[in-house]
Amino acid sequence: MNVNFEYYKIFYYAAKYGNFTRAARALGSSQPNITRAMNCLEQETGCTLFVRTNRGIHLTPEGESLYAHVSAAMQQLQAAEDEILALTSLENGSISIGASETALNIFLLDHLKSFHMSYPNIRLRIYNHSTPQAVRAVQNGEIDFAVVTTPVTAEPPLKAVQLMAFREILIGGKTFTALAGSRLSLAQLSAYPLICLGRESMTWQFYHQLFLSHGLELAPDTEAATTDQILPLVKSELGLAFLPEPMAAYSLSRHEIIEIKLRENIPRRRVCLVYDSRRPLSAAAQRLKREISTSAE
DSSP, X not given: OOOXXXXXXXXXXXXXXXXXXXXXXXXXXXXXXXXXXXXXXXXXXXXXXXXXXXXXXXXXXXXXXXHHHHHHXXXXXXXXXXXHHHHHTTSSOEEEEEEOHHHIIIIIHHHHHHHHHHOTTSEEEEEEOOHHHHXXXXXXXXXXXEEEESSOOOOTTEEEEEEEEEOEEEEEOGGGGGGGGSEXXXXXXXXXXXXXXXXXXXHHHHHHHHHHHTTOOOOOSEEXXXXXXXXXXXXXXXXXXXXXXXXXXXXXXXXXXXXXXXXXXXXOEEEEEEEETXXXXXXXXXXXXXXXHTTOO
8 A cells, every 4th residue: 555644644643632623623734634534544545444423533443453553653753853853952962073182172172161061961972083093083984073183184075174273382391491591493402302292193293394394303202192191291301392382381370391492483283173074964063063163263
């Protein structure tokens, strides 16, 4: 049988209320339309579904059997509609984000806090990725989008949106206080112990290329696994390090570390949003992505 689904919907309400007039009122229709539709349904199914009386209608055994299935289907559809409404109204859902530590610390945290306050029922899954790992995760569909720092390689259909620029500064512990009034060259840094992120990070690649552009080799004495490790290592007098200015600001204000000026200009880096332009996002992920994108400088 190829029965019009609308007939099943009308049948459900007619059986539920036991009255064609009440069913018509619930459906915003008229009693003659309901009667006509139920006559068509009985013709298409080849059986009598209702017994009509002056007091209303009641189901035949065949009607009872059909109602059991139609009722279950209508309840499932209603549950699906409720779930979709909750998702689109941001009352439910989840978002998966890949973030490099620097991007998380100097940009993303504030936006996540604001979003969570507005939509507390949305679950956030934050993955600690290096920039290359985050880009691969977006490419493989493992996360909704990534917030990372440059340099970024995002080939179509991936897109990278620049969000904010930041400056990195050279810092040292109190042992190096005498350097605070001087201006070092990159070449002179070779005389001092240097702390840097590991070779698998884009930060290492960035400084490796910077040193090469001045005919120098980047040879750190200490390699840190994460950006968050660098500041404690500097405070422990293990060496000098480049760190995003926002991450160093508090310790500088408390005179726990010092800033060392350089003769060469350190190019600004940027926080970027990376996403797959061909992949549809959930309503929640779209909203957060839009809020992040509109904050771009």
